[in-house]
Amino acid sequence: MGVTCVSQMPVAEGKSVQQTVELLTRKLEMLGAEKQGTFCVDCETYHTAASTLGSQGQAGKLMYVMHNSEYPLSCFALFENGPCLIADTNFDVLMVKLKGFFQSAKASKIETRGTRYQYCDFLVKVGTVTMGPSARGISVEVEYGPCVVASDCWSLLLEFLQSFLGSHTPGIPAVFGNRHDAVYGPADTMVQYMELFNKIRKQQQVPVAGIR
Amino acid sequence: MALLPHLLMTMAHFILILFHTIPRWKSGEAQGLYVLFAVGQTQPLHQFRVSEPCLPSYRGSLPRTNYISQRPPGATSSASAACASGSRFGRARGGGGDMADVLSVGVNLEAFAQAISAIQALRSSVSRVFDCLKDGMRNKETLEGREKAFIAHFQDNLHSVNRDLNELERLSNLVGKPSENHPLHNSGLLSLDPVQDKTPLYSQLLQAYKWSNKLQYHAGLASGLLNQQSLKRSANQMGVSAKRRPKAQPTTLVLPPQYVDDVISRIDRMFPEMSIHLSRPNGTSAMLLVTLGKVLKVVVVMRSLFIDRTIVKGYHEDVYTEDGKLDIWSKSNYQVFQKVTDHATTALLHYQLPQMPDVVVRSFMTWLRSYVKLFQAPCQRCGKFLQDGLPPTWRDFRTLEAFHDTCRQ
Ligand SMILES: [Zn+2]
Numbered sequence: 001m002g003v004t005c006v007s008q009m010p011v012a013e014g015k016s017v018q019q020t021v022e023l024l025t026r027k028l029e030m031l032g033a034e035k036q037g038t039f040c041v042d043c044e045t046y047h048t049a050a051s052t053l054g055s056q057g058q059a060g061k062l063m064y065v066m067h068n069s070e071y072p073l074s075c076f077a078l079f080e081n082g083p084c085l086i087a088d089t090n091f092d093v094l095m096v097k098l099k100g101f102f103q104s105a106k107a108s109k110i111e112t113r114g115t116r117y118q119y120c121d122f123l124v125k126v127g128t129v130t131m132g133p134s135a136r137g138i139s140v141e142v143e144y145g146p147c148v149v150a151s152d153c154w155s156l157l158l159e160f161l162q163s164f165l166g167s168h169t170p171g172i173p174a175v176f177g178n179r180h181d182a183v184y185g186p187a188d189t190m191v192q193y194m195e196l197f198n199k200i201r202k203q204q205q206v207p208v209a210g211i212r
Numbered sequence: 213m214a215l216l217p218h219l220l221m222t223m224a225h226f227i228l229i230l231f232h233t234i235p236r237w238k239s240g241e242a243q244g245l246y247v248l249f250a251v252g253q254t255q256p257l258h259q260f261r262v263s264e265p266c267l268p269s270y271r272g273s274l275p276r277t278n279y280i281s282q283r284p285p286g287a288t289s290s291a292s293a294a295c296a297s298g299s300r301f302g303r304a305r306g307g308g309g310d311m312a313d314v315l316s317v318g319v320n321l322e323a324f325a326q327a328i329s330a331i332q333a334l335r336s337s338v339s340r341v342f343d344c345l346k347d348g349m350r351n352k353e354t355l356e357g358r359e360k361a362f363i364a365h366f367q368d369n370l371h372s373v374n375r376d377l378n379e380l381e382r383l384s385n386l387v388g389k390p391s392e393n394h395p396l397h398n399s400g401l402l403s404l405d406p407v408q409d410k411t412p413l414y415s416q417l418l419q420a421y422k423w424s425n426k427l428q429y430h431a432g433l434a435s436g437l438l439n440q441q442s443l444k445r446s447a448n449q450m451g452v453s454a455k456r457r458p459k460a461q462p463t464t465l466v467l468p469p470q471y472v473d474d475v476i477s478r479i480d481r482m483f484p485e486m487s488i489h490l491s492r493p494n495g496t497s498a499m500l501l502v503t504l505g506k507v508l509k510v511v512v513v514m515r516s517l518f519i520d521r522t523i524v525k526g527y528h529e530d531v532y533t534e535d536g537k538l539d540i541w542s543k544s545n546y547q548v549f550q551k552v553t554d555h556a557t558t559a560l561l562h563y564q565l566p567q568m569p570d571v572v573v574r575s576f577m578t579w580l581r582s583y584v585k586l587f588q589a590p591c592q593r594c595g596k597f598l599q600d601g602l603p604p605t606w607r608d609f610r611t612l613e614a615f616h617d618t619c620r621q
Contacts, residue, residue, distance in 0.1 A: 001528065032601075120601025121546045146526050146546040146587075149506050153587040156597040163598075183506065183528070 002121075002145035003153050003184045005161065006192035007170035008199065009126075009138040017128055017135040024126050024138070025115060027164045033119035039127065040069045041139075042111035043197050046095065046102040063102060064194050065095060068186070076190045080198075084187040107132055110197045112139045121145045122160060129200050137200045140165065141189070148183045150176040323386035330383050334376040341369045435566050467516045467569075472498055475517060475570045479577050485584050486577065491538065499538050501531060502577070505584045508549060510556070513540050517569035519560050519576060524553040551605040551617065552583060562609050582612040589614035 012020045029035075046063045066076040067089075075091040078084045087094075095102060114127030123143040129136045142161060147153040154172055161169045174195070175188045344366055352358040473490060476498070480488040489501040497520075500512040506527050513521040525531055525544040533539045544550055563575045590597050591604040592613040604614035 121548050122601060144587075146548045147507075148527050152507070155590075156587050156603055159597045160601075181506065 001148075001184070001186055002123075002143050003147050003150045003157065003176075004141060004143040004189045004192070005157050005170065005173055005176075006139060006141045006189065006196055007161070007165075007173075008196055009140045009165065009168055011138065017138060021114065021126055021128055021138055024140070024164070025117070028117050028119070028124060028126070031119060031164060033117040033122075033124060036116045036118045036123075038069075038114065039116050039125045040067075040111060040113045041127070041193050042067050042109065043194060045105040045108035047105055049099075049101055049103050064197075065092070066190050066193065068190065068193075071186055074186070076187065078187075078190060078194055080194070084191060086187060110136075110201065112193075114139075129197070131201070137203070139193075139196055143189075149181050150184045150188070151180060320386055323383055327380065327383040327387050330376060330380040334373065334380055337369065337372040337376045341366070341373055344369050438564065438566070469496055469498070472514070472517055475573060476500065479574055482574075483577065483581050486581055488577075493537055499540070501538060502580065503527070504581065507584055507586050508552070510580065511538055511540055517573060519573065522553065522556045522560065524549045524556055548586070548602055548605060551602060552586070555606055555617075556580065559609065579607060579609060579612065582607045582614075585614070591616045591619050593619040 009020065009024060011017055012023065015023070043064050043066045046065060048061055048063075061082075062080055064076075064078045064080075066078065068074070068076070073089055075087050075089050076084060077087060077091065085091075095104075110129065110131045112127035112129045114125060117124040117126070121144060123141075123145065125139075125141040125143075127139045127141070129139050140161075142157060144153050144157055144160070147156075150173075154176060158169065158172075173192055175191050344362075349358040349362040352361055469492070476488055476490050480486070485505045487503045489503075490498050491501070492498055497516075498514040500510075500514065502510040502512060504510070508527055509525050509529070509531050511523045511525070511531055512519055521540065523540065523543060526546055526549055529544060529546075529549075531539055543553060559576055559579055563572045563579070565572050565575075586605070587603055589604060591599070592615055594616065596616075597603055599616040599618065602616070604616045604619070606615045606617050606620050607613070608615065608620070
């Protein structure tokens, strides 16, 4: 597990999501990246049940339960700005039992699917973010395997991102700044995906082709 | 009976035990190292070496000892041939000086013969002491009488041990030192072994010695040349030109493990961001696990103080095999560390100073330490971080600056 940066690639003007993804993957292949299977990250939102809310007098907190095909035996449960729990996949079953406390938000499932590319020690995953039947945007994940400290290799990652994202290169992810020289972990990647999904959910009213 | 504990104490100080390394003790065959010491004491009372006096170089200049005459008649000719080649060799090696040196160290053969008989006397008197103890008290009319007779007998025996020992000590001073600086030391004695007629061990030994001597000479010349260059190099790089050592020590592969430990722990303390863990899973050869910041880990296989092999891996990669041993064979999964491994191997060849292996290890570690910025330092030539997907993996041996593999001069 290396340092990972997750970002959103805006859909090119006059193009569909599908076309933009193809454009991007062609660029990667030109660079020399090799196709290496597919990937999938999904996220389901739960909110605290009304019955428990009333008695405690707290604002409802959202919990996100996520899966990542890179860690097929794990399940991630996150709160916004809160702790991240890494559990076995059985956790999904547990969530069904906890129906009285956490209720699944209707039609909240969001996921991104796409192709993995390997370029030297970099792992690039370009995915189409979908909510229900419709494509909502494009996710770009870049992992640099050899390094474990995010702040050490940000400049290097940035240079690589620029090489195929051009002007759409993202800024430094918030999780990179959190802990100055701590070892980067899978949870940090999931937090980035959660933030990306939340951003895309808010954009859902905006017409797809018109972003930027 | 009250006397007995006192007696035992006295015994402890006087019983002498005689060791000899070669347990052949027939008449005249007495060679090896003798150590005499009192029971309960760690310091030997006396130590001396007895060697047979016919070394190749004595040929003709000293009377032959009876050992030669004991040999079967056919053996003498080959022995003298061996002796002859030995002396020829001696001359070729050191010139006149060595020869004179060897000849001047005489062995007083008469004293030698006396010393051998003194050893025999000492041995028998020591045996008598033990016999006396073994037999215990003789039957006498009174208990007191028994004790007295026993003590008197025991004392007599101890006195004779003491006397024989003193005599031996006196003689051992007269014997003189057998030539310690003979090129072949005691292996010269191999020429006297009758088995030699069947196995040409001794002549092979001489040949081997000749070769190794030549090799040493050439290696000395080569190291002199290499030395000059390396010193220049490390002086530029480390700024330690003032620290010239007075005299280079002879290069050796056999350094005590304690010394290696010391050198490594000193280096460990030198660099705070670098931690070195030393282990010896396979005998005396040390293996180091160097962890550099949170960047990389290096497995270093040492032979004495010479670095034999290094493997660079990622900080989060496994450096142990399934059975918990350091994995010295498998390479890193990442191209960047495979590249750094290649460069580290190049560095091993570059930092060579056979006379001062500890300086080599220190220079190598200093160079290795520059990789703490492996992902943070842009190339000093093209200014970029990446080239073909790899960061600048090369570090200049002198300036320690970062370069891409293809950007270095
Ligand atoms: Zn360069």
